[in-house]
Amino acid sequence: MALGRSNWDTILDILAATFPGCIITGSADNVATGTNLAFASRGLAPSAVASYVSTYASLNPILPATALLAANQVFHDNHLLDRAVTAAAPFHRKWVAQLGDFAASSGVVLLRQGTRQLTLEVRYSAQRQAELRPLIAGVLSEAAQHFERAFEIASRTRFSGGRGYLEGVVADLPFSVFFVSEDMRIHYSNVHGEALRRQHGGPFSSADGILRAADERADHQLRTLVERVTTSKRTPTSVQQISLGGMDERYFAIARLALRGNQHYQLHDAVLDPGPLVMLIIHGSLEMSSLPTDLLWRAFSLTESEARLAEALLNGATLADFAKEREVSKQTLRNQLVGVMRKTGTRRQSELVSLLTRLALTCL
Structure with missing residues (x-):
């Protein structure tokens, strides 16, 4: 059954x-x-x-x-x-x-x-x-x-992507993921989400299974975001910046409707089905993405300095920032950037960062 x-x-x-x-x-x-x-x-x-x-x-x-x-x-x-x-x-x-x-x-x-x-x-x-x-x-x-x-x-098999979708896909994503109903009750969270909500002094408080932002204003923002997604006639993806009082780090909540798999409705679905669920992805502004240097070397034959530049760009650094940190000239970095884009088959810096981001999502 x-x-x-x-x-x-x-x-x-x-x-x-x-x-x-x-x-x-x-x-x-x-x-x-x-x-x-x-x-x-x-x-x-x-x-x-x-x-x-x-x-x-x-x-x-x-x-x-x-x-x-x-x-x-x-x-x-x-x-x-x-x-x-x-x-x-x-x-x-x-x-x-x-x-x-x-x-x-x-x-x-x-x-x-x-x-x-x-x-x-x-x-x-x-x-x-x-x-x-x-x-x-x-x-x-x-x-x-x-x-x-x-x-x-x-x-746990009610979402699109087939059986084992939560355990086989969502569980392995390298960021915090929650599936919540409109009342903010957590129906699933991956290991990063669990760690985030249990973090002492962290951004969330949810000992009773209800996801709440620790800051009252941020909690209202989060609930509004989820409500907006669940009541929309379309299936939008919405983003909300959540600022927490007394904390330097900001958080970004990306919300989209969690689509259900094609199933025959059964008697227990009347109890299990909480209505629309929202897939809530939480990113911290201080989180750093990472790409193993050996992966960049194997995939694109980047040198060590080119790999370091690629990782810096992935984490939002500018050429000026990285030049100052590495104590090299911006022209040297521009030359390295041209080399990185040639080896990766990209033509613009934004295209390079997009490629690196997709790769980083697979590196747990």
Whole structure:
């Protein structure tokens, strides 16, 4: 399922075959609003499904109680709420009772993200409780462990670039990368991003998984940048300079919408999908790009002095700056620059820097 080789139809069919005569439901809900986000079942007529989604999901008295459970914790209806109380509720009188004798249920909260959660539940007759409850609890408990791993894989294969895109591409980028939702919740960060946000006295503070700039003004700038990208009708790339009070270094945030891979929508996507995600790249003004001298020598046959000039230009130095640092004349450096551009096949200094920058991104 995590890799797209199975789906919820298969899972529900297996459970229906394992527990004949029972009703199997998978329900994704926003427990804060009582809104049903997605619903699938076995053993329910289409009219019962429609009425549940449109009306009775929000009246389910068990739903608020399940929100207090830990994820992957198996529950039984009468352990959460007295069965006499639930029987008097409109949900049971007007919906459950119309289905037949299905007053008892056992289930498990498989997934939770914020106020959204996914619950798998089996409904059965209270007369069969002693027979079915231990069997259902055993199956759901074991299945929950596998679902947890499946959802972890699914959540990391949702971006364009194919499976393993985050681990195989983004993780290896030599700068800080965050994937954040509009509320600035971090859904992924590479090793450089993790180091940056955990840095004592650094530019960010995010112990609770929310990315915040340490400076209040900078935090507002960052949130505005992400909001601008998520609400745009196009897929723009936006850049914001973030100045932090009391710090010499400035930071540059480059934001673009993170495109999703082509996938078939599944029940758990209603919980996993946080809406638009922004790929946020953070560069510090004092960060230095580097190119190994031996790489420049092998690729372009640059001399040591030409390689040093190329690296200085890559890091924003001017010829005058580098001439002063190296205590050589600017004319000598101009001659070296002509040689570097000839060997690299570039015609302008800006074109040379662009080439060097692309090479530097591959040198971790």
